[in-house]
Amino acid sequence: MPATNRPTPRWVFVMEPKRCIDCEACMIACTVENGVPLGHHRNWIGHQEKGVFPHVSVLFTPENCHHCTNPPCERVCPTGATYRREDGLVLIDYDRCIGCRYCMQACPYDARYFDEESGVVDKCTFCVHRLDAGLPPACVETCVGGSRHFGDLNDPESEVSKLLARHRAYTIYPEAGSGPAIYYITE
């Protein structure tokens, strides 16, 4: 559970692919928590299947919007609807979104979707409504395998800080230069 003594937290995810069993509880929890329409998703699980029988392997990588530190979506938004909060959350002001979907083109992770019913673009918000009430994101709370970790990187005592201190970690598409806030730890 994210707890912070510092005035400006920096919220990040640390994923442990080794523990992800691809059960997709996180996907359903998110959909219900955030009213995501059927056919769209704010989070998903990447699959990496390799090998030839009987030497095969499958790895699962949970993913959602990376709430980048240098977000390409924010950069290209023509109305300034997408903005980045001090604590790292990249959010959408739905009143200013005109639904041009340029941000969807700009996202290297294809994390956004177009909500046809309201005409705006939407995406994972790190469950900002829960964060601001002191609760973890819905996907983290329900993760059966315990592979989704979330917390304040500015707090050295937080779980995420400790995990990143102890393990090697990578991010996805670092070459896009977006500075994603989701880390994947390996050994």
Added chain:
Amino acid sequence: MTQQMEWGLLVVIYLYTAGISAGLFAISGLATYLGGGRYRRLARLGALLAPWPIMLGLAMLVFDLGRPLYFWLLFTTLQYTSPMSIGSWLLTLFVVIALAYLVVWLPQPLRNLVRLPAAWSDLTALRRWQPLDERLVRRGRGILAAVGFPIALGVGMYTGVLLGAIPARPFWNTPMVAQLFLFSALSTGVAFLLLVAALIGRWVDREALRHERHLLISVDAVLIVLEIFLIIPFFLHQSLNTWSAAASLQLVLGGPYTAPFWGGVIVVGLLAPLAIEGYELFPLILKEGALKYSRLLGIISSLLVLVGGFFLRYVFVYAGQASHLLPVIAR
């Protein structure tokens, strides 16, 4: 997570029509200054045509928005890092200039319907509306052409910048795409003008047509050659670029957009019209004869260019969205 095509034909049409308008304005502007008045008819024709394709395209674009009635939010801010924000201001400015340019090029009877206050200095003058002064019109043509020309080029280029600025779509993410779209905009503008000129040519004397056609065909041929010499480095650079970029080329080298690209863009849009234009210019180049022009050839070659220009936008918009950053294998 894979996406469906968020930008579809409406966006393709918008990019296409914006390019045509930019090209029309640019060639009209050029025609205003070149040849000491020889190309007045072309300049007029270009000016009268220029605002309409882009206005249609912009309407398409607004319709494509998720919340079309809120398009005005674009004009409450300038997000200078966003090509789309800059573009919306730029295109609006262009449309205003192109409409003004159209007005000053209207034939006199029509032009007289446009009335402006005689002077802006005092209230009595503001209430007295009169047709445009001849001198104002002549100077207006020059000034608007001069001011609008770089803006037209900006519009032509902006449609490419819009796509090229996206690292997440490797097929787009090259500096080439801005130039390619610019030259294609100019080329389709010229072709559009040529087409209309050819279609209404019946009512004009043949001599006037000849040098017009000469100008248009030569300009178009040059533009086509320039486009070819943009596409070549586009392929070279992309294939030697990052793995994602090189892989994205597969979309037109065996992938789903191969036929529209090589058939629609290269053959129909570039090589065939170039061949026709070469055939037409051939005698002139050898300084032996006259331009081998026929109305039919003119119509055909300009239609080919226009179709090819559409395919260029189509392939880029769609293939771009189908291209993604690819994970590095060894992880």
Added chain:
Amino acid sequence: MADPVRKAQSISRRRFLGLAVGAAAALALGRRATADARPAAVFRARRGEAPPVVFDRAVYSLCEQCVWRCGLVAKVKDDRVVKLDGNPYHPHSNGMLCPRGQAGVATLYDPDRLLYPLIRAGERGSGQWRRVTWEEALDYVAQRMLEIKAQYGPEAMIFSTTHNLIQTQFENLLKAFGSPNYGTQRSLCFNSMIVANLLTYGLEEPGRDYSAAQYIIYTGRNMLEAISNSETQALVAAIARGAKVVVLDPRFTKSAAKATEWLPIKPGTDLAFHLALLHEIIYNDLYDHDFVERFTVGFEEVKEAVRDTTPEWAATKTGIEAATIRRIAREFALAAPHAFAHPNWRTSNFLNSFQTERAIAILNAIVGNWGQPGGLQPAAGEEAGGLGAIPQPPYPRVTALRLDGVPWKYPLVPLKLGVFQEIRDNVLRGEPYQAHGWFIYRQNPVNSLPERRKTLEAFSKLDLIVTIDISMNDTAWFSDVVLPEATYLERYDPLTVVDGMVFIRQPAVAPQGESRSGLWIFKQLGERLGLGDYFQYTDEEDYLRQQLKPLGITLEELKQRGFYRLPDAHAASEGLSWNTASGKIELASEVLRNAGFPAVPTWQAPPEAPEGQFYLLTGKVAQHTQFATHNNRLLHERAPDNPLWMHPEPAAARGLVDGDEVWVESAAGRVKTRVHITQRIRPDCVYMTPGFGHVSKAWRTAYGAGASDSDLHLTFTDPISGSQALTQTTVKVTKA
């Protein structure tokens, strides 16, 4: 407030080539009614403003999407459940819910819910129904049941249900009615495991301690997809901690993917593997002498039985290298007692599965892991735990034979387990007498029994079929009377005890339509059957109050807190005693011997798949529960169908590419499906996820999705445990 499940909107507007009419006209044409519409739970993240978490009240209850029954917290706003979370205090959830649990809102708000009692108005399966009142429906059912009872005896009514919290009342009904014919899903699932454990340890299912386990062997148990929430969590934690996990499975499941070692064992030969492990451990003196001497009987007999079941021998049967088997035996024995071979769960695979389960039970015993950290644990099992009982008169004596052949055909199958498929077969045969009615509660035998065609044929022999369920699944579709039960989020069920704590299932919202709880339905029916004395409670709350009477807590308090810790938590029998005849762990079983079966695990060769045919494997995915969840829109989106897994070599030999349509044919029937070509399966096997291919048109989401395994499975019954043998069905696969 809108349905928590939001349908995808039609996106024709942008896809449509809007050239025909200009922009102005287009803007004027059918725009959305409200340009300012917001998705149901989207929050306005105006700069700086963050909205609160939105709900009115939180209700503690229990999930029912599978039998693990995790504690949950239902968040309710405007009298609608908007979110389900795991109850952090419930030991089965630890605050987390699996995908099916999270999708409970879509079960609750499924547009295909049964809302009113229905009586068939056309042929069975025609989908023609007459809506009736509860009065009429219950009167009708009671009258017909009494007619059958009068004419043919109470045994002519079959009662069947699948494990649920109200089972005591269901059993109450059938016992009060006087029928011995009680069908549950157990023989389709875990009879071989339970009977093996009962005979070996005297209990149904030993516990497992993951927290200290260093080495775990799974024999087909796909713990990471057949999610048992807390146990799945424990396994992942053990793996993350560095425990060694060996998975035997012909298919590379997600459990195999996370395991340290996957053995692609030939179907039906798990027994050989375990016999070889026993051989290695015994003959290399790696077993726990002290434990074996003091706490087991029959060791010498087992030793003799595995004299020849060497790893080399097993290698020829299983396809696994002898060196590997030898190594695993040593690793397991060395890690013991902090090592266990999982007793598994669904073990209805082959006729020799019972022997396999016996071998596994013995394997655990001889390494002495009983009661040790990281080993098997004594388990209390389900118990009343000090709850009050509702008074009732004694049950009438039953003299009729059971239709499922227990014990007259299956002497060793406990009455509680039964042999479900035998009931269906004896209805068809009319042996030993003809049944005339079937009363089904929370169960889908049309799909769960193998050979769906036969089950429907059995239906045609019956005069009365009554189904109580929350939606019109295939069984309800072919019934005469369908009674709508309220979902688990809308009702009380009898209290349950887990790990010394009492947990409550209580309504989070009022039931939709006229759906009612099982407690209410059974009482109403019971009274009409003249059995009112067996249902001495006025309503659901009264029932629970009676259960709570001996405890020091009121119903209101329990509702608020969600659980209550029993004062003298009835711990499972500590220490080392087993509820067997000898009081010790029976490696050799006199009970088996006296019944004419091998007393020790004995090799029993599985059938070979005929030339050109595949073993048909079935299994689990995390998103579905058996045959029940496929109409849930959220789960359907995640797992909409069940393509047939096939290895690339046999696929190429049949000219198949990924996604091709194929016919899958067994001796029972054939289905058409798509093929999914993958490296993750043995070339001699194909796999399909069960539970698809529903024929009820009332399941509008699931109807026609995927193909049905019930149409393919043949019926085989193990004479010892009564277990079904689902994987003994082989199939031909051809390009469609």
